[in-house]
Amino acid sequence: MTAVIQAALNGAMMGAMYGLTALGLTLIFGVMKVVNFAHGSLLMVGMFSAYWLIRLTGIHPYLALVIVPPVLFVFGYYLQDVVIKPVFKAEGQVREPLTVIIVTTGVWYVLDNLALMLFGAEYRTVRTAISNKSFALGEFIISIPKFSGFVVAIATAIGLALFMRKTKTGKALRATSLDREAANLMGIDQYRIYNIAFGLGTAIAGIAGCVLIPFYYVYPSVGVVFDIRAFIIVVLGGLGSIPGALLGGLVIGLIESVFSQFMASTWTEAIIYAIFLIILFVKPSGFFGHKQDW
Amino acid sequence: MKNGSITTILAGCMGMALSAALFAAPALAADKTVKIGNVEPLSGPSASVGVQGKQAREMAIEEINAAGGIKSLGGAKLELVYADSKSDPTVGVTETERLINTEKVNLLTGCWNSAVTYPATQVAERYGIPFVVPVAVRDTITERGFKNVFRIAAKDSWWVRDQFRFLKDMQEETGVKLQKIAFVFENGDWGTGFAEKWRELAKKDGYEIVLDEPYPSTATDLTPVVTKLKAAKPDIVMLVSNAADAILLTNTMAEMQVKPKVVLASGGGHADPKFLENTDTNALGIFDEVEWNTDVNKPAAKPANEKFKKKYGYDLTGESVDAYVAMYVIADALERAASTDPAKIREALAATNLTTGPGMIVSYDGVQFDETGQNKNAGIVIVQVANVDGKPERVTVWPKAARRAGYVPAFPANK
Amino acid sequence: MTLLSVENINVAYGDVQIINDLSLTVNEGEVVSIIGGNGAGKSTLLKALSGLVPPSSGTIRFRGEAIQALPPEAIVERGVIHVPEGRRLFSLMTVAENLDIGAYNSRAYKDRDKTLRQVYELLPRLLERQTQLAMTLSGGEQQMVAIGRGLMALPGLLMLDEPSLGLAPILVKSIFETLRKIADAGTTVLLVEQDVNHSLRLSDRGYVLEHGRVAMSGSAKELLENPHVKSAYLGI
Structure with a gap:
């Protein structure tokens, strides 16, 4: 029983972090109606940024959280503005422009291969001030990097939700996600909103990167591994839903951790995919999604 | 006139030498x-x-x-x-x-x-x-x-055979008796191949198998595996891992304070230089089986x-x-x-x-090579990660004849 | 004073020409109706004016400035507000949030609290329903929100596309009463409508659109008496 509870604690922490990786993806889809296939690569960029920052300056990972996300926001903002926006403009009236999805796939390949050329294929980890530390909670052991990740993930989700609810730009993002043309008629500059959404999604990938680096390894195609989970989580939670992404992440994390106490971990992957398929059949819009997104 | 004829002869000689070289050159160029x-x-x-x-x-x-x-x-x-x-x-x-x-x-x-x-x-x-x-x-x-x-x-059956010989020899040498054994291995060809033979030899040598856990090498989190390991309380943990998961596993075990008496790896990821770089003191005490070590004599x-x-x-x-x-x-x-x-x-x-x-x-x-193409003389050594001059280093411990002079293996590595 | 001047515009969707060489004007303080059958190009005309579908040729001037090449958000800044066909509310946002976002443009943003009070005074039902999600409202209430949202933008010219579409007669009456009050308060209104009777009665002048061209124009009174208008649009 102890093992199961320990597994549940671990699963919840990892799950929240999985949710964090999915948050940016669901935001970009919700606002721009585009599946961003470059999302995993943005996560990789976030992880490498955190890696190099900590490796070269030795700063505390919590401090990296202050530096990396804003830098990634700018990166994402201009990536959207320069590379993807022209394709959007060409697609004009189309609600879910296919060519934009293809462009994001191109960005994925370019970023991953650029990283491969610059940094090589090897796996890298960096020892941070909190790596491998843990504290005891009764008879359970809680990993500090993972616990921090859990807290940051929840804080980010709450922060994002508040931003969307209370700020002028947040409301503009929500309006654009609901009806792009009507939002335009309110005076909302559609392309600027896309830039902001993409920048925000990338910044969140940066947060996820900082959170993962103290205990996980980075390499040029690390994005692919997390991306697959992120897609499942986004569909599970509902495209565009912030609480959905978090909840979906928790579900995946818990299944992965708790179920593997009773069976080989290779089976838990199969179970996750099975649940994904079931949800697609029973409620394709996911936990919190809305039919109009489809 | 004498000079002139010498010049001519010299020129002739040079001409001949040159053409000889030119004729020879294609033969050199045809060098494979x-x-x-x-x-x-x-x-x-x-x-x-x-x-x-x-x-x-x-x-x-x-x-x-x-x-x-x-x-x-x-x-x-x-x-x-x-x-x-x-x-x-x-x-x-x-x-x-x-x-x-x-x-x-x-x-x-x-x-x-x-x-x-x-x-x-x-x-x-x-x-x-x-x-x-x-x-x-x-x-x-x-x-x-x-x-x-x-x-x-x-071949891997020789690797597995030598791993169990090592365990037997070390238990005899130190008088420590170990009973419970756990297998944690990457679920590819390599890991499952080892695991098959481990099960046979473990049974033969009378060990109790308390965990038999394949895992995907590309897993993002190995805490579930380590949690199971902790609950199983094995004396010996045998591992087959690639570099990235070896690092993840070792660091997670340190984090979750899982300290079995003997951890015996099978080369591959554990032998990768990146492993020690990224696990540092967490890897102390681990035994690894390899082809070769830097202190081979x-x-x-x-x-x-x-x-x-x-x-x-x-x-x-x-x-x-x-x-x-x-x-x-x-x-x-x-x-x-x-x-x-x-x-x-x-x-x-x-x-x-x-x-x-x-x-x-x-x-x-x-x-x-024997008639199947296998090198008959191939052998392995077992090393232990130990603190040498303040840095974790791999020290050859087995066969006893190959052991680094002056080193006493820590067996078991943890109490 | 001429507020809006449309000069010989042509508008097409891809290869299909919708608006042909169209010209019209709207003066400050007027209510002008655009009437015509389905496919006459009325909605397209408003989209051209608000920048959603720019004209391929011709000029649109607002307060003397040429706006035909500006993006929609820039046109909104200048005070040309388009209340689109079918309400187009933000379904998962509340009534209050919908109204609030109406005041997004920088001109209207600073006074939005005051404007909101005025809108609630004009449309008290919205105050009652302010925390309700827009998609849970009835058709008539949604139209009120759409109009309110347009007012929040502090329009110099308020353009409405078929506000009475799909509403029961009693609701249609109340919509037009509201538009009357808006016009009386001094807002210039350009109204595209299928309900010719109500809209001409509300208006000062009107244009009849057929096949993307102005077939007829004049004072609202003249148009109401016109035999072609009576037979084609009033069913008399």
Whole structure:
């Protein structure tokens, strides 16, 4: 029983972090109606940024959280503005422009291969001030990097939700996600909103990167591994839903951790995919999604 | 007039010499290069090892070519052609075909991952191109009755056999009796192959198997596995891991305070220089089984390692050593074959009995292939990660004869 | 004073020409109706004016400035507000949030609290329903929100596309009463409608669109008496 509870604690922490990786993806889809296939690569960029920052300056990972996300926001903002926006403009009236999805796939390949050329294929980890530390909670052991990740993930989700609810730009993002043309008629500059959404999604990938680096390894195609989970989580939670992404992440994390106490971990992957398929059949819009997104 | 005739004669001589040279030149230009195709994982989870294998081969080829190449082929130089298998068997097979058909290589080597080597060698056998396997341990690679496959490293049943011999010897030496054993292994060809044999030998030696846990090498989180390990409370944990998961597993075990009495790994990821770099003190006490260690007492070993380290920044390991040796085995066979005909090369390889020379940096006595293509002399050593001069280092502990002088192994590593 | 001047515009969707060489004007303080059958190009005309579908040729001037090449958000800044066909509310946002976002443009943003009070005074039902999600409202209430949202933008010219579409007669009456009050308060209104009777009665002048051209124009009174208008659009 102890093992199961320990597994549940671990699963919840990892799950929240999985949710964090999915948050940016669901935001970009919700606002721009585009599946961003470059999302995993943005996560990789976030992880490498955190890696190099900590490796070269030795700063505390919590401090990296202050530096990396804003830098990634700018990166994402201009990536959207320069590379993807022209394709959007060409697609004009189309609600879910296919060519934009293809462009994001191109960005994925370019970023991953650029990283491969610059940094090589090897796996890298960096020892941070909190790596491998843990504290005891009764008879359970809680990993500090993972616990921090859990807290940051929840804080980010709450922060994002508040931003969307209370700020002028947040409301503009929500309006654009609901009806792009009507939002335009309110005076909302559609392309600027896309830039902001993409920048925000990338910044969140940066947060996820900082959170993962103290205990996980980075390499040029690390994005692919997390991306697959992120897609499942986004569909599970509902495209565009912030609480959905978090909840979906928790579900995946818990299944992965708790179920593997009773069976080989290779089976838990199969179970996750099975649940994904079931949800697609029973409620394709996911936990919190809305039919109009489809 | 006398001067004039001397000049003429001199000119004539020079003319003759020049034309002789010109006639000879085409013969020199017709000098062959022998092309060796190498299928290695240059990207993906085993990229680190693949790159090391490439570097070792290059170092060997440089040396061989600088020493005059293959003299029986008129000083022919060895040329390396690479193909990235990405650790994917399908890619490995297509790349092997490409090397044979498009690049027209005379020999092949590869592929580190057993799952890739198994089908790739089949392709070579079909085409009759000799394939030298430096390190890929799955037994069946040399058990199919093939004529063209030659393996330098020990097969995995020998690796497993030696792991259990080590456990037995150490328990006798220290008087400590260990009972519960756990298996944690990557769920590919390599790991499952080891696990099959572990189960047999564990039963034979009377151990109680408390955990039998395959896991995917690419897992993002190994805490569930470690949690299970903690609950099972084993005395001995046997591991088969690639580099990334080895690091994750060791660090997670440290984090979750899981400290079994003996942790015995099987090379591969644990032997990768990146492993110690990224686990540092968490790895202290781990036993690992490898082809080779830097403190092996062979005269050529130390200088070769120094040279490699200077060039590339890290020590030689099992794969790089075997890749290095493979090049010398190939050069030796080519010398004796005096031909690039695949059948003749194959015969020369089968007759190999290489015990001396700059290539012999291995811990055992020489390379000699039996009728299945397996190097009969191949052996392993067991090392322990210990604190030497304040830094974690791998120290040879078994066989006892190979143990580093003055070192007392910590067995068990944890109480 | 001429507020809006449309000069010989042509508008096409891809290869299909919708508006042909159209010209019209709207003066400050007027209520102008655009009437015509389905496919006459009325909605397209408003989209051209608000910048959603720019004209391929011709000029649109607002307060003397040429706006035909500006993006929609820039046109909104200048005070041309388009209340689109079918309400187009933000379904998962509340009534209050919908109204709030109406005041997004920088001109209207600073006074939005005051404007909101005025809108609630004009449309008290919205105050009652302010925390309800827009998609849970009835058709008539949604139209009120759409109009309110347009007012929040502090329009110089308020353009409405078929506000009475799909509403029961009693609701249609209340919509037009609301539009009357808006016009009386001094807002210039350009009204596209299928309900010709109500819209002409509300208006000062009107244009009849057929096949993307102005077929007829004049004072609302004249148009109401016109035999062609009576037979084609009033069913008399």
